[in-house]
Amino acid sequence: RYGYFGNEPLKEVKLLVCSFDGCFTNGRIYLSEDQKEIISYDVRDAVGISLLKKRGVQVRLISERDCSKIISALKLDCEMKVNVTNKLEVVKDWKNKMGLCWKEVAYLGNEEADVECLKKAGMSAVPADACGAAQKTAGYICKCKGGRGAIRELADHIFLLMEKVNSTGMK
Amino acid sequence: RYGYFGNEPLKEVKLLVCSFDGCFTNGRIYLSEDQKEIISYDVRDAVGISLLKKRGVQVRLISERDCSKIISALKLDCEMKVNVTNKLEVVKDWKNKMGLCWKEVAYLGNEEADVECLKKAGMSAVPADACGAAQKTAGYICKCKGGRGAIRELADHIFLLMEKVNSTGMK
Amino acid sequence: RYGYFGNEPLKEVKLLVCSFDGCFTNGRIYLSEDQKEIISYDVRDAVGISLLKKRGVQVRLISERDCSKIISALKLDCEMKVNVTNKLEVVKDWKNKMGLCWKEVAYLGNEEADVECLKKAGMSAVPADACGAAQKTAGYICKCKGGRGAIRELADHIFLLMEKVNSTGMK
Amino acid sequence: RYGYFGNEPLKEVKLLVCSFDGCFTNGRIYLSEDQKEIISYDVRDAVGISLLKKRGVQVRLISERDCSKIISALKLDCEMKVNVTNKLEVVKDWKNKMGLCWKEVAYLGNEEADVECLKKAGMSAVPADACGAAQKTAGYICKCKGGRGAIRELADHIFLLMEKVNSTGMK
Numbered sequence: 001r002y003g004y005f006g007n008e009p010l011k012e013v014k015l016l017v018c019s020f021d022g023c024f025t026n027g028r029i030y031l032s033e034d035q036k037e038i039i040s041y042d043v044r045d046a047v048g049i050s051l052l053k054k055r056g057v058q059v060r061l062i063s064e065r066d067c068s069k070i071i072s073a074l075k076l077d078c079e080m081k082v083n084v085t086n087k088l089e090v091v092k093d094w095k096n097k098m099g100l101c102w103k104e105v106a107y108l109g110n111e112e113a114d115v116e117c118l119k120k121a122g123m124s125a126v127p128a129d130a131c132g133a134a135q136k137t138a139g140y141i142c143k144c145k146g147g148r149g150a151i152r153e154l155a156d157h158i159f160l161l162m163e164k165v166n167s168t169g170m171k
Numbered sequence: 172r173y174g175y176f177g178n179e180p181l182k183e184v185k186l187l188v189c190s191f192d193g194c195f196t197n198g199r200i201y202l203s204e205d206q207k208e209i210i211s212y213d214v215r216d217a218v219g220i221s222l223l224k225k226r227g228v229q230v231r232l233i234s235e236r237d238c239s240k241i242i243s244a245l246k247l248d249c250e251m252k253v254n255v256t257n258k259l260e261v262v263k264d265w266k267n268k269m270g271l272c273w274k275e276v277a278y279l280g281n282e283e284a285d286v287e288c289l290k291k292a293g294m295s296a297v298p299a300d301a302c303g304a305a306q307k308t309a310g311y312i313c314k315c316k317g318g319r320g321a322i323r324e325l326a327d328h329i330f331l332l333m334e335k336v337n338s339t340g341m342k
Numbered sequence: 343r344y345g346y347f348g349n350e351p352l353k354e355v356k357l358l359v360c361s362f363d364g365c366f367t368n369g370r371i372y373l374s375e376d377q378k379e380i381i382s383y384d385v386r387d388a389v390g391i392s393l394l395k396k397r398g399v400q401v402r403l404i405s406e407r408d409c410s411k412i413i414s415a416l417k418l419d420c421e422m423k424v425n426v427t428n429k430l431e432v433v434k435d436w437k438n439k440m441g442l443c444w445k446e447v448a449y450l451g452n453e454e455a456d457v458e459c460l461k462k463a464g465m466s467a468v469p470a471d472a473c474g475a476a477q478k479t480a481g482y483i484c485k486c487k488g489g490r491g492a493i494r495e496l497a498d499h500i501f502l503l504m505e506k507v508n509s510t511g512m513k
Numbered sequence: 514r515y516g517y518f519g520n521e522p523l524k525e526v527k528l529l530v531c532s533f534d535g536c537f538t539n540g541r542i543y544l545s546e547d548q549k550e551i552i553s554y555d556v557r558d559a560v561g562i563s564l565l566k567k568r569g570v571q572v573r574l575i576s577e578r579d580c581s582k583i584i585s586a587l588k589l590d591c592e593m594k595v596n597v598t599n600k601l602e603v604v605k606d607w608k609n610k611m612g613l614c615w616k617e618v619a620y621l622g623n624e625e626a627d628v629e630c631l632k633k634a635g636m637s638a639v640p641a642d643a644c645g646a647a648q649k650t651a652g653y654i655c656k657c658k659g660g661r662g663a664i665r666e667l668a669d670h671i672f673l674l675m676e677k678v679n680s681t682g683m684k
Contacts, residue, residue, distance in 0.1 A: 021214045030201070030211040030543070035244035038209065038551070040543040043534045043578075044644070047624065065214075073548035111218070131215070192385045201372070201382040206415035209380070236385075282389065302386070363556045372543070372553040377586035380551065407556075453560065473557070 012165065013057050013123060013158050014104040017091050018151060020063035020071070020080070022110040023127055026147030039070055041147055048152035049078055057106075057158065059151075060094060062087055064113060088116040108154055110134050110146050125154050183336065184228050184294060184329050185275040188262050189322055191234035191242070191251070193281040194298055197318030210241055212318055219323035220249055228277075228329065230322075231265060233258055235284060259287040279325055281305050281317050294332075296325050354507065355399050355465060355500050356446040359433050360493055362405035362413070362422070364452040365469055368489030381412055383489055390494035391420055399448075399500065401493075402436060404429055406455060430458040450496055452476050452488050465503075467496050525678065526570050526636060526671050527617040530604050531664055533576035533584070533593070535623040536640055539660030552583055554660055561665035562591055570619075570671065572664075573607060575600055577626060601629040621667055623647050623659050636674075638667050 021027050024045060030038035049059045061071070061080040064087070071080045084090050087109075095105055107114070107121035110130035118124040118137040126138040127146035135141060140157065142150040192198050195216060201209035220230045232242070232251040235258070242251045255261050258280075266276055278285070278292035281301035289295040289308040297309040298317035306312060311328065313321040363369050366387060372380035391401045403413070403422040406429070413422045426432050429451075437447055449456070449463035452472035460466040460479040468480040469488035477483060482499065484492040534540050537558060543551035562572045574584070574593040577600070584593045597603050600622075608618055620627070620634035623643035631637040631650040639651040640659035648654060653670065655663040 027214045028211050029214060029217075030209050031241055031244050032203075032209045032545075033207045033240040033244070035240075036546045038543050038545045040541050043540045043542060044624075046542075069546040069548075070544055073544050073546070111215075198385045199382050200385060200388075201380050202412055202415050203374075203380045204378045204411040204415070206411075282386075369556045370553050371556060371559075372551050373583055373586050374545075374551045375549045375582040375586070377582075453557075 012104065012162060013106045014100050015094065015098060016052060016057055016059045016106040016108065016154070016158070017094070017117065017121075018059065018061050018108040019087075019110055019114055020061045020067060020082075021065060022130070022146040023108050023150060024061055024147060026145065027110070028147075037067070037070060039067070042149055042152075044149045045147070045151040046076060048155035049076055052155050052158070053077060055159065055162070057155075058098070062090060087113055088120065091117050091120070106154070106158065108142075108151065109138075123158070125150075125157075183275065183333060184277045185271050186265065186269060187223060187228055187230045187277040187279065187325070187329070188265070188288065188292075189230065189232050189279045190258075190281055190285055191232045191238060191253075192236060193301070193317040194279050194321060195232055195318060197316065198281070199318075208238070208241060210238070213320055213323075215320045216318070216322040217247060219326035220247055223326050223329070224248060226330065226333070228326075229269070233261060258284055259291065262288050262291070277325070277329065279313075279322065280309075294329070296321075296328075354446065354504060355448045356442050357436065357440060358394060358399055358401045358448040358450065358496070358500070359436070359459065359463075360401065360403050360450045361429075361452055361456055362403045362409060362424075363407060364472070364488040365450050365492060366403055366489060368487065369452070370489075379409070379412060381409070384491055384494075386491045387489070387493040388418060390497035391418055394497050394500070395419060397501065397504070399497075400440070404432060429455055430462065433459050433462070448496070448500065450484075450493065451480075465500070467492075467499075525617065525675060526619045527613050528607065528611060529565060529570055529572045529619040529621065529667070529671070530607070530630065530634075531572065531574050531621045532600075532623055532627055533574045533580060533595075534578060535643070535659040536621050536663060537574055537660060539658065540623070541660075550580070550583060552580070555662055555665075557662045558660070558664040559589060561668035562589055565668050565671070566590060568672065568675070570668075571611070575603060600626055601633065604630050604633070619667070619671065621655075621664065622651075636671070638663075638670075 018024055025039045025041055052059050059078040062084055063082045064084050066083050068082045081090055102120050103122035105121045106123035107117045108125045109118050110127050112131060112133045114134050115137050124138045125140040125142060126134045127142050127150035129145045142153045144150040144153045189195055196210045196212055223230050230249040233255055234253045235255050237254050239253045242253060252261055273291050274293035276292045277294035278288045279296045280289050281298050283302060283304045285305055286308050295309045296311040296313060297305045298313050298321035300316045313324045315321040315324045360366055367381045367383055394401050401420040404426055405424045406426050408425050410424045423432055444462050445464035447463045448465035449459045450467045451460050452469050454473060454475045456476050457479050466480045467482040467484060468476045469484050469492035471487045484495045486492040486495045531537055538552045538554055565572050572591040575597055576595045577597050579596050581595045594603055615633050616635035618634045619636035620630045621638045622631050623640050625644060625646045627647050628650050637651045638653040638655060639647045640655050640663035642658045655666045657663040657666045
């Protein structure tokens with residue numbers, strides 16, 4: 001499952017969409033007595049998002065929960081959408097507005113609600129601890145768990161593929 | 172210990188009672204200098220509770236501690252009871268008020284204080300890191316630890332059994 | 343290293359002293375931007391402290407740091423001393439004021455600063471992740487890590503020994 | 514990779530520079546709804562920093578992020594610099610102002626941004642979970658992960674080497 005995958009010649013990835021809970025975070029929610037939610041992420045993944053941006057890949061986060069307060073506190077240079085009931089619709093909308101085809105979209109998801117997006121995206125990946133249904137659908141299973149380096153690992157993977165594409169003229 | 176268990180033909184599960192500390196949470200309590208308690212849970216387990224509800228299984232949480240502030244901050248669609256000194260009495264009361272028999276009650280517990288409920292419930296389960304006494308009593312030992320997917324795993328298990336019951340007409 | 347240990351016939355344990363950081367907690371300190379410290383502990387260990395008290399064993403916590411704010415937030419029914427520079431002096435003082443001999447004192451520690459107490463106590467134990475110097479000194483090495491069940495494990499161990507002592511009349 | 518390493522006879526280490534995120538912390542950032550960041554560290558590493566200072570080794574922390582609020586909340590007896598864009602420049606500056614040569618500087622880093630410093634320092638080390646590029650450059654790979662004892666382990670390592678140097682007159 002490592003290396004190149006997919007049915008069609010790889011185009012350059014232009015957009016990476018990541019599920020917020022369980023991919024950017026480790027899926028753990030901390031809750032304090034004064035009713036404040038806390039989540040956690042790994043600096044490695046934030047660095048991965050920066051590196052992707054520098055090389056021309058937009059990163060966007062997506063969540064079914066209403067985690068707008070926390071997301072506005074994140075100093076990440078990427079767009080995010082919360083309270084999403086249908087992830088596929090949102091990703092399709094982003095893709096169209098950016099004028100991309102599915103082959104240029106990568107998706108990192110971990111839950112049953114991510115399966116449809118994983119099926120459509122040109123590059124699909126799951127963290128090592130994703131649910132069974134997501135793992136079966138994904139083209140790439142990260143060695144890292146969600147919220148513990150999976151985005152960084154996928155970024156490195158994308159860079160490697162891009163280099164190959166550029167050096168062999170597969171584009 | 173996997174698959175069907177119990178002495179009597181399975182009826183449909185109508186109520187799942189979970190111990191709060193160590194089953195819904197991982198049993199870890201965070202305490203800040205300004206005297207606020209923080210607990211944590213896994214989004215997977217919250218999703219599991221939603222899925223159970225959609226398929227007609229009520230979920231209720233039970234705790235011996237006074238964690239009412241945190242529990243009111245939880246946006247879970249399920250009833251909870253705190254400050255419980257005798258768990259069996261509470262579960263028995265819930266069962267009677269809902270007009271259920273024990274065979275329709277599932278119980279997920281991890282401590283010595285859960286042993287009596289585990290003995291009575293039609294379906295009994297413990298997280299992978301439950302105490303010895305609880306593990307010996309339970310019909311099903313989750314592969315997941317408490318607060319790290321055990322409720323979700325049990326939910327999937329219940330759905331599987333329900334499907335079998337429905338398809339073979341065991342009801 | 344399991345079972346009975348020590349050079350002299352076991353007397354009943356009357357006092358258990360635990361190091362706060364690394365035994366009651368997992369040695370991890372969380373720090374927020376508004377300069378508040380957060381620590382965490384395991385409900386299992388809090389239950390262990392209650393069980394010990396019920397069976398007549400006092401539990402006391404000891405720390406070299408100034409963690410008085412957090413300790414006053416703990417709803418534990420046990421005495422604690424912070425800002426300790428010489429742990430042995432404090433434990434000796436407690437022992438004398440309670441009219442105990444060293445054989446009646448158990449000590450759970452994990453750091454070099456605990457070595458002297460571990461040497462003196464009638465029963466000495468370390469969590470699985472204690473530093474090398476502490477591990478070499480201790481009579482009992484817990485299977486649990488500090489802040490993750492070590493106190494509970496030691497409590498169960500003490501109960502087992504007490505039962506043996508009582509049943510064989512070793513007292 | 515254990516024991517002595519480096520191309521030149523070891524001089525005494527006078528300064529240890531540690532990356533903040535991923536070496537002093539475990540690289541995990543907690544974020545609350547009220548937009549406050551929380552990090553965590555291990556008491557063992559704080560003890561390691563104290564021990565180093567007692568034996569004449571200065572410890573300094575360095576970060577690319579703006580974590581000044583948290584760093585001012587740390588009650589550590591060591592200098593720290595945040596918002597660093599070029600770590601090598603900062604370390605070079607520290608070294609010169611202290612009148613040291615590179616052989617007297619030790620560096621603990623985990624990221625690609627640490628590679629240049631790891632190359633220059635007389636003693637270079639990474640936590641067990643450092644990124645590949647950092648691991649390849651470092652002279653010593655800690656058994657401990659970042660934020661989970663790596664500084665303490667390195668401190669013990671430095672003490673051992675210093676003792677050897679002093680006893681064999683290698684200085």
